[in-house]
């Protein structure tokens with residue numbers, strides 16, 4: 001036993017988006033991953049876009065856990081995720097080309113995870129328009145899982161993939177040609193792409209729940225990385241304008257397969273609000289303020305490049321979100337992007353017509369790169385204190401810029 005090792009208490013943490021995604025989770029996970037030995041993705045798929053700025057480079061991860069930037073961390077894509085083998089193989093190759101070491105030693109993908117196939121992507125492009133989906137085939141893949149007609153990654157190991165995919169493709173070809181009068185993508189080309197990707201992924205496929213159990217027994221620090229945000233939760237979000245998985249804390253258990261009492265349950269919350277895709281957004285500012293926030297915060301989708309809808313922070317909506325997830329920490333992101341506004345608002349209730357009631361705050365000047373809480377302008381600290389008091393949860397980190405070091409801890 002290494003001296004000191006016997007007294008070390010392992011830490012388990014979960015990082016979740018508290019709004020509609022794009023709160024800056026990738027960045028927070030990247031910081032926490034430095035002290036984590038295992039990083040787990042357990043829901044969602046390549047619809048996520050986690051942006052991390054490190055060592056002067058910008059990385060956008062879709063399915064890969066953000067822990068891949070830390071060579072010692074073991075990264076896990078658990079069975080609750082839906083995995084597009086073609087997209088993941090491309091992502092692994094892209095990361096490797098950028099000098100990020102990825103091998104079966106630091107990445108395990110669950111044999112039980114369901115596959116997103118080219119048919120799912122195609123169906124999403126036909127059906128997902130009114131929701132404003134990312135077009136990554138997420139809804140159709142989770143639908144097949146629920147209907148028990150899905151294909152799991154275990155099919156790569158047992159050799160059944162070609163047969164199962166062939167049957168699924170035929171089914172969706174009939175559906176698209178008969179019901180939608182659309183031409184299905186070239187089957188041979190898609191099959192070749194799938195099989196090539198499957199070959200590349202084969203060595204990574206394993207039993208991820210066993211890997212998590214083993215990490216717990218060995219006293220490792222474990223970090224769970226949520227994707228999307230609580231307000232996009234399939235059950236608790238603004239249905240039908242939601243994603244097709246549960247984005248709240250319960251998914252960590254169903255999607256990871258192991259119970260653990262998370263010591264740190266971290267809400268990542270942007271100092272304002274953004275949403276991509278359709279659906280209600282009570283504090284949306286479809287005006288100059290919205291434009292200002294979009295410009296300042298570079299609010300364009302990391303996955304699709306779509307401009308994000310922007311508005312004020314909605315604390316009223318955060319109350320049930322915090323209750324659902326049992327958050328005990330808040331990471332407040334992009335506080336620097338509000339600098340320069342005369343007045344800043346946060347919704348704290350609703351009036352008789354259901355419209356947001358706002359609390360106004362005095363604006364503040366440039367805070368980009370500030371690393372000490374005491375150095376923030378008093379007005380900015382008032383805003384932070386108000387959030388803490390309103391939600392009754394401590395703010396433990398505040399980001400003041402996109403780079404790794406631009407954060408108040």
Ligand code: IMP
Pocket residue numbers: 020021022047048049128131132133134135136137138139227228232241242243244276277278
């Ligand atoms: P889907 O997850 O692609 O089916 O899209 C459903 C809804 O969730 C759409 O409004 C998407 O824009 C939104 N969405 C999915 N993933 C993300 C994400 O990572 N960030 C923000 N919005 C997302």
